[in-house]
Amino acid sequence: MAGTAIVWFRNDLRLADNPALHHARSAHDRVVPVFIEDSAAEPEWARGAASRWWLHHSLTALDQRLRQRGVRLVVARGDAEAELIRIRNASGACAVYWNRRYEAPGVARDRQLKKRLQERGLTVHSHAASLLFEPWCLRKDDDTPYRVFTPYWRRMQREWRLPDPHPEPRRLNGPSRWPASLDIDALGLLPAIDWTDGLRQAWNPGEPGARRSLERFLGLAVADYHHCRDRPDRAGTSRLSPHLRFGEISSAQVARALQPSGELPDGKGRLVFLSEIAWREFSYHLLWHFPDMPERALDHRFRSFPWRRADDYRGDLEAWQAGMTGVPMVDAGMRELWATGWMHNRLRMIVASFLTKNLLIPWQEGARWFWDTLVDADLANNSQGWQWTAGCGVDAAPYFRVFNPVLQGQRFDPDGDYVRCWCPELKERGSERIHRPLSARESSQLGYPTACVDLAASRKRALAAWQGIC
Numbered sequence: 001m002a003g004t005a006i007v008w009f010r011n012d013l014r015l016a017d018n019p020a021l022h023h024a025r026s027a028h029d030r031v032v033p034v035f036i037e038d039s040a041a042e043p044e045w046a047r048g049a050a051s052r053w054w055l056h057h058s059l060t061a062l063d064q065r066l067r068q069r070g071v072r073l074v075v076a077r078g079d080a081e082a083e084l085i086r087i088r089n090a091s092g093a094c095a096v097y098w099n100r101r102y103e104a105p106g107v108a109r110d111r112q113l114k115k116r117l118q119e120r121g122l123t124v125h126s127h128a129a130s131l132l133f134e135p136w137c138l139r140k141d142d143d144t145p146y147r148v149f150t151p152y153w154r155r156m157q158r159e160w161r162l163p164d165p166h167p168e169p170r171r172l173n174g175p176s177r178w179p180a181s182l183d184i185d186a187l188g189l190l191p192a193i194d195w196t197d198g199l200r201q202a203w204n205p206g207e208p209g210a211r212r213s214l215e216r217f218l219g220l221a222v223a224d225y226h227h228c229r230d231r232p233d234r235a236g237t238s239r240l241s242p243h244l245r246f247g248e249i250s251s252a253q254v255a256r257a258l259q260p261s262g263e264l265p266d267g268k269g270r271l272v273f274l275s276e277i278a279w280r281e282f283s284y285h286l287l288w289h290f291p292d293m294p295e296r297a298l299d300h301r302f303r304s305f306p307w308r309r310a311d312d313y314r315g316d317l318e319a320w321q322a323g324m325t326g327v328p329m330v331d332a333g334m335r336e337l338w339a340t341g342w343m344h345n346r347l348r349m350i351v352a353s354f355l356t357k358n359l360l361i362p363w364q365e366g367a368r369w370f371w372d373t374l375v376d377a378d379l380a381n382n383s384q385g386w387q388w389t390a391g392c393g394v395d396a397a398p399y400f401r402v403f404n405p406v407l408q409g410q411r412f413d414p415d416g417d418y419v420r421c422w423c424p425e426l427k428e429r430g431s432e433r434i435h436r437p438l439s440a441r442e443s444s445q446l447g448y449p450t451a452c453v454d455l456a457a458s459r460k461r462a463l464a465a466w467q468g469i470c
């Protein structure tokens with residue numbers, strides 16, 4: 001098929017292994033790469049500030065790479081249908097290609113959009129690009145969705161087959177007439193007052209940055225991943241999450257890099273790492289089958305859980321957000337998040353348990369804060385992670401498993417290096433005491449708060465609340 005095709009980039013900001021781009025280019029002479037900022041259509045989950053920062057830089061990197069291949073990114077803002085029609089009218093395109101998304105509002109909009117674009121004479125092609133298995137593919141023998149990770153992961157290993165790779169195009173041809181485009185700056189994704197220094201130091205958004213993170217991880221850490229993945233004081237994980245979130249690298253590319261033959265990887269570190277990628281798949285599987293997961297507890301009993309009231313917990317929530325609870329592991333995690341837009345998985349569990357159990361604050365408050373501050377904020381993973389830790393998901397840590405942040409610190413940050421890095425007030429404290437909350441005297445000496453809650457008493461209060469709904 002000749003003619004021009006629009007490639008609509010969304011959560012797939014890469015050139016390599018991009019099925020929409022690959023198929024558009026194979027079937028048409030010319031392509032128009034497009035990004036449309038249409039988040040106003042989904043106000044309840046509009047991108048948070050850290051994600052917007054990432055998106056700005058990722059779009060800039062994508063545009064640069066497209067220009068190196070002879071085309072450019074057409075940037076637009078507003079209603080997707082109106083913008084796609086405008087771009088079609090200007091470029092003479094006859095088809096639109098995109099890669100699928102899986103959150104309920106996005107799915108509904110894509111369905112409707114497909115119909116309306118077809119009515120207006122465009123052919124529409126949607127492709128699978130983000131996951132190893134489409135969320136509806138793996139089902140239990142009784143044809144119901146999986147609700148527990150371990151059997152899901154076993155099933156995935158039994159059915160293991162990687163999608164075919166899509167090579168990166170070396171050269172692309174653009175339309176003879178380019179549609180008008182906004183500058184990326186005009187999307188206003190960067191904050192008015194620049195607080196992003198820590199993000200700039202920590203990250204390199206875009207496809208080349210994603211590849212470098214993967215290469216570094218494969219070279220230095222993957223073999224010991226199963227030993228080191230729980231240690232926030234070591235660089236034991238891949239830090240690929242924001243790159244995967246924005247589709248700067250596909251999970252299939254990661255799986256192929258683990259085992260180039262395309263089979264299941266050899267070696268414990270590699271296989272455990274793949275199982276974490278499978279957690280991402282599982283989160284999408286749950287989001288697809290339980291679309292209200294971002295808002296509502298999947299365990300119905302928790303819909304009447306006696307959380308504290310907002311006017312009562314406001315001060316504690318602010319202390320948690322600011323990393324000033326007086327519980328060193330919690331504060332270190334929350335400060336890392338604020339500074340870099342990322343937090344180690346072990347810390348995500350510790351701070352989420354502390355918020356929902358010790359402070360008895362609804363998990364949705366924590367999920368919202370993460371949504372705004374994480375560079376990897378992802379509706380499936382974030383909602384699943386919060387429901388898992390709060391004990392209210394389908395495959396959740398039992399509610400009575402309350403993480404003790406002091407013991408967690410002693411176990412996973414045994415020398416206290418992680419806490420010392422993010423809580424400099426505590427840098428002179430020895431390893432044996434660094435994870436313990438301070439006495440009032442120590443607190444005034446060191447300028448670090450006493451604990452905002454008694455860990456043992458608040459644990460008991462949480463368990464009593466839980467028994468009330470069982």
Ligand code: FAD
Pocket residue numbers: 229237238239240241242244245276277278279280281283343344345346348349352370374376377378379381382383385386389
């Ligand atoms: P690695 O350990 O190197 O893992 C590789 C990849 O596997 C990750 O990049 C991620 O895509 C996936 N992965 C790893 N662990 C998990 C997991 N538990 N669940 C789902 N996928 C996983 N992850 C996000 O990507 N976005 C979020 O918004 C998010 N919110 C979370 C909230 C809570 C309360 C919790 C407990 C976890 C959350 N996670 C989220 C999952 C996990 O913490 C991060 O994916 C991980 O810390 C990212 O670091 P990494 O890339 O170095 O991970």
